[in-house]
Amino acid sequence: MIEESLADLATEPPASVTSGTLLGTGLVDGASVWESPVGDVVVAFNPSGVVSVDLASTPGIEAAHEVRFGRRLVEARAPKAWASRIDRAIEQGQPGDLPLDLRTLTGFQREILGITAAIPRGEVRPYGWLARAAANPGAVRAVGSVMAKNPVPLVVPCHRVVRSDGTVGAYSLGGADNKRTLLDHEGVDPAELEALARAGTRFIGSDTTGIYCLPTCRHARRISAGHRIAFASDADAVAAGYRPCQVCTP
Amino acid sequence: MGFFQSMPSTVATVTDELARRLSRDVDGAFEEFVTAFRSPVYSGLRRLHPSDAEDLTQEAFIRAYRALISYPPERIETIDLRPWVWTIALNLGRNHVRDRSRRPQPVELHDRHPAPEDEPADGRAWDQRFAALPPRQRQAVVLRHVVGLTYEELALALERPVGTVKNDVHRGIARLRTIIEEEA
Numbered sequence: 001m002i003e004e005s006l007a008d009l010a011t012e013p014p015a016s017v018t019s020g021t022l023l024g025t026g027l028v029d030g031a032s033v034w035e036s037p038v039g040d041v042v043v044a045f046n047p048s049g050v051v052s053v054d055l056a057s058t059p060g061i062e063a064a065h066e067v068r069f070g071r072r073l074v075e076a077r078a079p080k081a082w083a084s085r086i087d088r089a090i091e092q093g094q095p096g097d098l099p100l101d102l103r104t105l106t107g108f109q110r111e112i113l114g115i116t117a118a119i120p121r122g123e124v125r126p127y128g129w130l131a132r133a134a135a136n137p138g139a140v141r142a143v144g145s146v147m148a149k150n151p152v153p154l155v156v157p158c159h160r161v162v163r164s165d166g167t168v169g170a171y172s173l174g175g176a177d178n179k180r181t182l183l184d185h186e187g188v189d190p191a192e193l194e195a196l197a198r199a200g201t202r203f204i205g206s207d208t209t210g211i212y213c214l215p216t217c218r219h220a221r222r223i224s225a226g227h228r229i230a231f232a233s234d235a236d237a238v239a240a241g242y243r244p245c246q247v248c249t250p
Numbered sequence: 251m252g253f254f255q256s257m258p259s260t261v262a263t264v265t266d267e268l269a270r271r272l273s274r275d276v277d278g279a280f281e282e283f284v285t286a287f288r289s290p291v292y293s294g295l296r297r298l299h300p301s302d303a304e305d306l307t308q309e310a311f312i313r314a315y316r317a318l319i320s321y322p323p324e325r326i327e328t329i330d331l332r333p334w335v336w337t338i339a340l341n342l343g344r345n346h347v348r349d350r351s352r353r354p355q356p357v358e359l360h361d362r363h364p365a366p367e368d369e370p371a372d373g374r375a376w377d378q379r380f381a382a383l384p385p386r387q388r389q390a391v392v393l394r395h396v397v398g399l400t401y402e403e404l405a406l407a408l409e410r411p412v413g414t415v416k417n418d419v420h421r422g423i424a425r426l427r428t429i430i431e432e433e434a
Binding site: 002003005006007009010011012013014016017018020021022024025027 | 395
């Protein structure tokens with residue numbers, strides 16, 4: 001009688017126990033939905049860090065994840081300590097102290113994403129600038145391909161990397177319109193960027209300091225209208241006696 | 251033919267087969283291992299550590315995985331999975347209780363983990379009854395009658411002689427009977 005009542009106490013654990021177990025072993029990745037300026041995104045993670053960010057509206061995320069990363073994706077809550085970091089990383093467009101798991105990437109890809117992660121919010125850099133920062137100025141196309149395959153957009157802000165002519169360019173997370181939305185969200189007017197590009201302006205100099213910058217550099221933005229000098233190339237700026245800004249290293 | 255029919259299709263042969271699959275491919279068979287043992291492990295830990303059963307169940311399986319990937323296949327193949335998973339879970343539970351007693355505990359105004367919805371209505375009553383048992387009897391009764399281990403498996407999991415664990419189970423059941431009679 002007591003024995004039967006005791007046998008009746010056997011019960012199934014909540015589903016989170018199974019997913020948490022598999023997640024803890026690293027056999028699967030977990031995923032949950034987060035808000036972003038371009039709509040809901042699915043953030044995938046494992047104990048090493050965040051693995052990928054995709055638009056929640058993308059069809060077949062689970063299948064694509066398994067093909068790309070070799071691990072199944074299960075719905076799970078992110079580790080408690082990471083929840084606020086994920087929020088902040090998405091809002092700031094910078095990983096900050098959020099760990100990333102980029103182990104499936106090549107060294108070059110990781111290096112380029114590392115440089116991208118350091119682009120300040122509200123500023124943009126051309127592909128060629130990243131290639132130079134990686135001490136590989138010929139690798140402009142390769143940089144473009146790293147951006148196109150960035151597994152963690154928003155968090156590593158590839159939306160801040162634009163074409164070398166200054167136009168906004170392509171974006172892997174839902175297309176160029178989303179890139180414009182994100183730039184607008186952080187105070188960069190994409191229409192203004194493209195107006196400069198059409199006018200052939202690549203750099204802005206200050207005739208009071210004799211320094212030239214990339215147009216979105218925080219120092220370029222401070223130059224008052226009467227002292228802004230437009231340059232079509234760095235050669236023009238140097239020929240006019242200007243030196244490059246040490247912050248945006250144009 | 252009659253000989254084969256008389257062979258029981260026991261739980262033990264099923265877990266032996268699972269141990270063989272784990273020995274060939276830990277990663278490939280581990281989810282099956284979790285599926286096979288999550289209910290008994292959780293049900294047992296739920297009675298032994300009422301407020302931390304979910305975390306402990308998860309941690310026990312993660313430790314089991316780490317152990318399995320560190321063992322050579324020949325060793326995995328010979329593991330008796332049912333008592334083995336409990337040596338891990340019980341050890342974890344012991345450390346958990348010890349660690350908790352060393353740390354100051356915050357005052358909790360609410361139960362951190364309320365009883366799951368699908369739990370039998372008298373689940374809480376059983377928590378009180380088990381709390382009144384000495385730890386050894388509680389463990390023995392839970393593993394024998396909630397989890398369903400045999401006395402031999404119980405002896406392996408608790409690392410005590412079969413006679414001793416039998417005695418603990420019987421005394422624990424007798425005590426529970428008295429507690430229930432006193433309630434009435």
